[in-house]
Amino acid sequence: MAVVTAEPQLPDLREAKGWRRTKNRIMTILMVVSFILVIIPLGFVLFTVIAKGASIISWSFLTGGPIASTVAPAGVGGMGPAVLGTIEITALATVMAVPLGILGAVYLNEYGGKNWLAALIGFMSDVMTGVPSIIMGLFIFTIWVLHFGLSGLAGAFALGCLMLPIVIRSSYEMLRLVPNALREGSYALGATKARVTVTVVLPAAIGGIVSGSLLAVARAAGETAPLLFCIGAASEANKNVFSGANTALPSQIFANANQPYVGAQDRGWGAALTLIALCFILMIAARLVTARFARYSR
Amino acid sequence: MSTVARADQATPAGSARALSERRPLGDRGFQVLALACGLLVLVILVLIAVTTSQQASSWFTTEGWKIFANNWNPGANQYGALAFIYGTAITAVIALVMAVPVSLGIALLLTEVVPYRWSRPIVYVIDLLAVVPSVVWGLWGILVFAPWLQHIYTDIASGVKGVPVLDSLFGQPVSGASFFTAGIILAFMITPIVTSLSREVIATVPAIDREGAYALGATRWEMIRGAVLPHSQGGIVGAVLLGLGRAMGETIAVALVIGSSPVITSHLFAPGYNMPAVIANQFGEAFGLSRAALMGIGVLLFVFTIIINVLARGIVERNARRKRGA
Amino acid sequence: MHLRRRRQVTTAGLAVCALALAACSSSSSSSTSSTTSSSSSASSSASSAALSGTLNGSGSTLQLTYQQAAISAFRSVQSGMTVNYGAGGSGKGRTDLASGVVNYAASDSPIPAAQASTFKGTVLYFPDVIAPVTVSYNLSGLSKPLQLSAPVIASIFQAKITTWNNSAIAADNPGVTLPSTPITIAVRSDSSGTTQNFTQFLVDATGDGWTLGTSSTIKWPATARAGNGNGGVASIIKSTPGAVGYVDYSDAKASGLTFANIKNSAGDYVTPSVAGASAAASQVTVKPNLTFSAIWAPGATSYPISAQSYVLVYETQPNANDEAMLKAWVGYLIGAGQQLLPNLGFAPLPSSIQSMAQAQLSKISM
Numbered sequence: 001m002a003v004v005t006a007e008p009q010l011p012d013l014r015e016a017k018g019w020r021r022t023k024n025r026i027m028t029i030l031m032v033v034s035f036i037l038v039i040i041p042l043g044f045v046l047f048t049v050i051a052k053g054a055s056i057i058s059w060s061f062l063t064g065g066p067i068a069s070t071v072a073p074a075g076v077g078g079m080g081p082a083v084l085g086t087i088e089i090t091a092l093a094t095v096m097a098v099p100l101g102i103l104g105a106v107y108l109n110e111y112g113g114k115n116w117l118a119a120l121i122g123f124m125s126d127v128m129t130g131v132p133s134i135i136m137g138l139f140i141f142t143i144w145v146l147h148f149g150l151s152g153l154a155g156a157f158a159l160g161c162l163m164l165p166i167v168i169r170s171s172y173e174m175l176r177l178v179p180n181a182l183r184e185g186s187y188a189l190g191a192t193k194a195r196v197t198v199t200v201v202l203p204a205a206i207g208g209i210v211s212g213s214l215l216a217v218a219r220a221a222g223e224t225a226p227l228l229f230c231i232g233a234a235s236e237a238n239k240n241v242f243s244g245a246n247t248a249l250p251s252q253i254f255a256n257a258n259q260p261y262v263g264a265q266d267r268g269w270g271a272a273l274t275l276i277a278l279c280f281i282l283m284i285a286a287r288l289v290t291a292r293f294a295r296y297s298r
Numbered sequence: 299m300s301t302v303a304r305a306d307q308a309t310p311a312g313s314a315r316a317l318s319e320r321r322p323l324g325d326r327g328f329q330v331l332a333l334a335c336g337l338l339v340l341v342i343l344v345l346i347a348v349t350t351s352q353q354a355s356s357w358f359t360t361e362g363w364k365i366f367a368n369n370w371n372p373g374a375n376q377y378g379a380l381a382f383i384y385g386t387a388i389t390a391v392i393a394l395v396m397a398v399p400v401s402l403g404i405a406l407l408l409t410e411v412v413p414y415r416w417s418r419p420i421v422y423v424i425d426l427l428a429v430v431p432s433v434v435w436g437l438w439g440i441l442v443f444a445p446w447l448q449h450i451y452t453d454i455a456s457g458v459k460g461v462p463v464l465d466s467l468f469g470q471p472v473s474g475a476s477f478f479t480a481g482i483i484l485a486f487m488i489t490p491i492v493t494s495l496s497r498e499v500i501a502t503v504p505a506i507d508r509e510g511a512y513a514l515g516a517t518r519w520e521m522i523r524g525a526v527l528p529h530s531q532g533g534i535v536g537a538v539l540l541g542l543g544r545a546m547g548e549t550i551a552v553a554l555v556i557g558s559s560p561v562i563t564s565h566l567f568a569p570g571y572n573m574p575a576v577i578a579n580q581f582g583e584a585f586g587l588s589r590a591a592l593m594g595i596g597v598l599l600f601v602f603t604i605i606i607n608v609l610a611r612g613i614v615e616r617n618a619r620r621k622r623g624a
Numbered sequence: 625m626h627l628r629r630r631r632q633v634t635t636a637g638l639a640v641c642a643l644a645l646a647a648c649s650s651s652s653s654s655s656t657s658s659t660t661s662s663s664s665s666a667s668s669s670a671s672s673a674a675l676s677g678t679l680n681g682s683g684s685t686l687q688l689t690y691q692q693a694a695i696s697a698f699r700s701v702q703s704g705m706t707v708n709y710g711a712g713g714s715g716k717g718r719t720d721l722a723s724g725v726v727n728y729a730a731s732d733s734p735i736p737a738a739q740a741s742t743f744k745g746t747v748l749y750f751p752d753v754i755a756p757v758t759v760s761y762n763l764s765g766l767s768k769p770l771q772l773s774a775p776v777i778a779s780i781f782q783a784k785i786t787t788w789n790n791s792a793i794a795a796d797n798p799g800v801t802l803p804s805t806p807i808t809i810a811v812r813s814d815s816s817g818t819t820q821n822f823t824q825f826l827v828d829a830t831g832d833g834w835t836l837g838t839s840s841t842i843k844w845p846a847t848a849r850a851g852n853g854n855g856g857v858a859s860i861i862k863s864t865p866g867a868v869g870y871v872d873y874s875d876a877k878a879s880g881l882t883f884a885n886i887k888n889s890a891g892d893y894v895t896p897s898v899a900g901a902s903a904a905a906s907q908v909t910v911k912p913n914l915t916f917s918a919i920w921a922p923g924a925t926s927y928p929i930s931a932q933s934y935v936l937v938y939e940t941q942p943n944a945n946d947e948a949m950l951k952a953w954v955g956y957l958i959g960a961g962q963q964l965l966p967n968l969g970f971a972p973l974p975s976s977i978q979s980m981a982q983a984q985l986s987k988i989s990m
Contacts, residue, residue: 016517024517031411034403035420041486042427045438069692072856073880100335107332118336121612125339130540130607131346132547134574135600138581138593139346142353150725151681161342164430168339192321194328222431226548228578232680233710235695245680250433250550255711257437258851260858260879265441266902272434279429282638372815373839445863472848473808474864558813558850569849579852582682583715583815583840585722585742 002064010027046276053273054267067235067252068260069265076268081237082271085248086278087233088241089152091222093159097220098213101167102202109175110197122172128165137226150232152241156246163216170212174205177296184220187204206261207293218282222275224250249275342521344354356587366592370560370576371585377591381560385477385572385600389552390545393609397431397545398538399488404489405496410522428490436515436554439483444474444555449568451476472567480572481543483551488541495540495614499533500526502618532617543603549574573599676704679949683717683730685853686755686872687933689968691730694961700962702952711762711853715815715840721747721936727950728861729936732817733840746939748988749914752983754897754905754971756873756896757782757822758883759927762861763788763803766882769895771796771878773887774829774928780868781809782836783825788866796887810869811858813850815840821919821931822870828891828920829928872931874898874969888928891918900927901971908932914980930971939987947990 016024056074064078104121110119138160148154158193178201186196202209232245250269256268357365357377384445404424408417452471458464503526511521527534557569558579573595582591639892669948681691691709698707710726711714711945716728722815735747759772776792778783785792812819823838836842844850849858854872858879873896876883885893894900904921918930935954941947959983962972973981 002656006323016515016520020517020520024519027519027522028411029404031407034400035407035423037400038404038427038486039423042423042430044442045430045434047427048438048442049434066696069689069696071689071875072597073690100338103332103335103338106327107336111329112336116441120338121339123608124343126611127604128343128609130543130547130603131343132574132603133594134547134549134577135346135350137345138577139349142593143345144347145725146723154832161610164342165339168336192325194325197328205489218429222429222433224431224433225574225578229581233682234565234706234708235692236706242723244678245710250431250754254550254554256569257433257440258853258859260862260881261855264855268437268441272437275431276429279431280426283425283429284546370707371841371843373837373841373843413939440859448864471808472804473849475849558852559844559845559848563846567848579813580815582712583717583719585719587718587737 027035027055034071036262038118040163049269049272049276053271056270057273059142065237066104067247069262070256070264073263075088076263078270079267079274080245081234081292082157082249082252083274085152085231085234085238085246086221086250087265087273088239089155089227089246089248090159092152092156092218092241093163093220094213094217096156097160097163097216098167100101101164101216102171102209102215104164105171105175106197106202108172109193109272110193110201125165125168129169132164132225133158134225137229140226141229145230150230150245151243152246154230155227155246159220159223161224162226163220166207166216166219167213170208170215171205174200174208174212174294174296175201178204179209179296193230204295205296207289211290211294214282214286214289216287221282222250222279224254227251228254261266311463312563313492337477347597350593350597354590354597357590357594358514358579360587361591363592368562372580372591374587375587377587379573379591379595379598381562382571382573382576382595384562385556385560385570386565386574386599386602387482388477389484389556389569389572390542393484393488393545394477394542396482397492397541400485401489401492401537401541401544402534404497405492405500406522408493408497410518410526413457415474423518424490424493427486432548432551433554435483436489436551439479439551439555440475443483445478446474447479448472448474448484451478455567466564467566469565469567471565471569473569474558475555475569476567477556477570480552480556480565480570480607483555484545484548487548487551488544492537492541495537496530496534499530499537499614499617502533503529524549530617532620533614536612536614536617539606539613541617543610546606547574549578553578626967634760635947660862666875674704675702675945675949675952677945677949678706679727679728679946680708681717681728681730681935682712682720682726683709683936684714684732684817684933685711685855686714686874687730687753688730688758688854689874689878690753690957690961690965690970693964693968694957697961697964698925698953698956700939701956702964703710705949705952708955713812713814713840713853718936721938723792727937727946728954729782730933730934731936732931733766734821734913734934735936736840744938746983747936747972748939750935750937750954750958750984751914751916751932751973751977752935752954752961752981753933754918754964754973755931755933755969756878756927756971757818757825757870757931758873758881758900759868759886759929760858760861760871760876760881760883761868761882762865763805764865765803766800768800770800771887772884774826777886778826778830778834780807781811781844781848782834783809783847805866808860808864808867809845809848810857810864810867811842811844811848811850812853814852816853816934818870818872818931818932822929824917824930827918843985870929872969873901877969886928887936888924888926889922890924890926892924894925894927896927896929898966898969898971900925901930902974903916903927904930905932905971905977906972908977910977914984915979917978937988939989941988941990944990947988951985951988955982955986958982958985 044139061078062081068077110120136158144154186200234245234247236244238244253268253271256264368380369376369378455469455472458468507525511525553575558569559569577592677716688711688809695707714731717731720726799945819839826834827838851860855874857869858871858875861869885895888894904918907921908916910916918932965972
């Protein structure tokens with residue numbers, strides 16, 4: 001009996017060796033490198049803005065005015081008019097866009113369902129988030145500024161157009177996450193659809209909606225292109241956001257970026273630091289709201 | 299919540315139509331209001347398209363096909379916009395070439411390599427990158443980055459002097475404010491959006507596929523290549539297209555660092571121009587035909603970004619639907 | 625019931641908000657169009673009557689430093705008035721005035737024929753500054769400022785000369801060793817009166833040596849770098865070794881740039897200065913609409929690239945308050961404000977032109 005039992009050829013399931021392992025390591029290193037490649041410019045920008053802007057930031061810079069002449073040295077005047085302008089215009093845009101956006105998302109989620117109109121609106125709203133912001137500025141210039149003049153209101157319209165699709169999309173996602181059981185329970189108790197939406201669904205999703213809106217506000221506060229043709233330029237604070245030329249932090253940064261004077265550039269850095277701080281605060285607020293108040297999140 | 303006694307108990311079961319006929323005014327009013335707000339998006343989009351096209355119509359009719367000529371010279375009444383279309387394309391391509399590998403790398407890092415506890419800080423960093431406003435990128439770009447890059451460009455240009463292909467790409471003339479600088483800054487700006495979308499897409503890969511690959515003895519990279527990437531390539535293409543759309547439309551940062559020179563040239567380190575940048579710089583002073591021309595460039599930009607966004611959403615949607623069904 | 629009370633509160637809240645909004649807008653909008661009792665008495669140059677309201681202007685960046693200094697000083701003359709100046713280049717000023725989004729425009733050149741029909745009425749020109757335009761450059765290691773003649777400048781800006789050690793530049797600068805740095809031309813990306821005056825100089829001085837024409841926008845050579853406003857060009861020159869560009873004297877001085885001495889029509893190399901601009905302005909012929917050109921002026925001490933700049937307003941104003949405010953503001957720019965000019969690097973108006981401009985003030989009417 002010449003039975004030769006040969007060792008069965010089992011697949012080698014131990015750690016990959018040689019070239020495969022090296023390739024795996026290289027790829028992991030490349031992934032880490034790509035993250036570092038992103039940290040470096042971010043670090044540079046933040047470092048530069050903070051280093052150059054911190055020296056000029058002071059209470060009188062943030063609230064004082066009027067805005068100094070371009071050739072004036074760094075300590076003169078302040079950015080108060082621009083800070084006020086940014087706050088007023090962004091607040092007005094928020095007041096216009098957020099309620100309309102939430103109601104639009106309510107339509108998409110509660111009433112639209114699967115019908116073609118809701119699908120179209122949802123699709124177009126996503127597409128609209130990709131429209132360049134300068135187009136919004138041109139649009140508002142054509143239909144509003146040419147007839148009613150430069151004003152913070154025109155700028156707010158342009159920013160509102162920008163914020164609307166963002167608010168719709170984020171509110172829609174939040175409303176979708178609210179469990180149907182809540183709605184059905186309310187219906188079972190006899191409430192109308194409007195009442196269910198307003199008193200049950202919206203409060204349940206409010207954390208996520210507020211957080212999404214805060215991010216939209218942060219985006220709008222930093223936008224320059226829509227304001228270029230809509231608000232004009234002002235060197236003194238304009239408390240009336242509905243009429244008269246106005247100014248805003250991004251507009252001042254843009255104007256100062258083109259100047260050779262050290263004073264103007266310093267004011268630009270100071271305004272940039274203020275703007276980044278503002279956007280950063282809004283972003284942190286959004287995260288905090290999500291963490292503490294969003295009952296349903298992904 | 300209050301219990302409102304309604305006359306519902308009088309409604310015979312199944313008569314839904316009767317119920318809707320007796321819906322209170324507030325309920326219907328709310329529905330109409332919500333519908334109106336939803337329609338607002340469509341109305342605004344249509345209005346934008348209509349008003350800008352109407353303002354631009356004289357450019358289209360006067361110039362005809364010459365709008366695609368390379369001869370922008372308002373002083374001589376010539377309004378061919380090819381140089382700007384070229385600039386938009388080139389800067390977007392440069393941005394994508396740099397941003398897509400990096401974004402994919404970060405997305406894979408977050409989903410495959412890094413344990414959950416470490417992923418949150420990384421996501422915060424990406425969010426921080428996204429929150430930096432465009433004008434601050436432009437300010438830093440023109441005051442700090444461009445002068446620094448000018449030295450590097452000059453060195454590269456003298457290094458490739460005489461080499462056939464490289465010289466025409468990277469040779470003189472060089473300028474800190476150029477196509478390439480604009481491309482780099484655009485890459486910084488589109489990385490967050492491509493990363494977050496790719497991450498979402500990659501996260502939909504079923505665990506079964508991943509585990510199957512590991513079970514067969516694959517290394518992590520082999521698993522990614524074999525299970526993750528084929529599954530999510532549609533979504534990643536969609537994410538890349540969205541990044542492209544964003545890169546094409548970004549105005550202020552580009553206007554500050556691109557050099558404002560309407561030329562078509564292969565030299566990537568030369569000053570150039572781009573569609574949104576020329577609108578931002580020249581619209582304020584334009585009148586008559588030149589205003590129509592700039593509006594027309596805006597219309598072209600609008601159309602291009604809409605097409606790209608529709609394509610991107612379509613691809614992402616189709617990929618998601620296919621994978622859900624699979 | 626709990627729900628009814630919430631509804632009442634919401635309605636009340638909305639009503640309060642609506643009232644507040646209405647009150648806000650009505651109380652502030654009245655400030656821009658209020659006709660104070662002094663409206664008709666503020667017709668002469670006396671600014672004693674207290675005016676209130678806002679004036680918006682935009683345009684020339686050459687005038688920017690003057691406009692900003694005058695706005696600042698004017699606050700003590702008329703504390704109730706706010707003047708905003710948006711710059712943006714002469715072309716933008718003219719276009720904004722034509723669209724009616726500003727009350728006045730500042731422009732370094734008259735309205736071109738092609739744009740004339742877009743204006744809603746007759747436009748009055750008030751010359752307010754004379755400014756030298758420098759040819760500034762960024763070259764280190766030179767013992768003294770460069771000397772440049774018009775044909776050489778024309779060749780540089782047409783990219784016919786590409787390095788600094790070119791023989792034509794050396795011919796203008798005997799005894800100076802020039803580096804071999806490549807030349808980067810810095811020009812304006814926006815529609816600019818400074819561009820128009822600079823190119824007018826090249827046309828006047830070289831005839832057909834300059835082929836790119838004269839206009840607010842020029843098709844520059846492909847290698848030119850463009851900046852926004854005089855400040856933008858100054859930034860490019862300052863940050864780019866080997867750069868050369870045209871910047872008004874006030875901005876060039878404030879940025880610390882080095883500028884060249886230019887050969888004038890009498891054959892002398894003249895340094896840009898307020899005195900040189902005044903000398904040029906003393907020789908001009910003024911047209912009936914008060915426009916003139918100080919470019920390539922005769923005279924041994926005249927600076928050849930002396931530009932003039934105007935304030936443009938509509939002859940017919942929509943209401944009495946605008947008329948009064950404009951008379952006060954423009955009157956200040958051509959009158960008491962002129963004493964701010966020499967410190968900023970501008971030449972004041974020659975007295976003959978100043979009196980003509982002041983006489984034209986009365987033409988602004990309702």
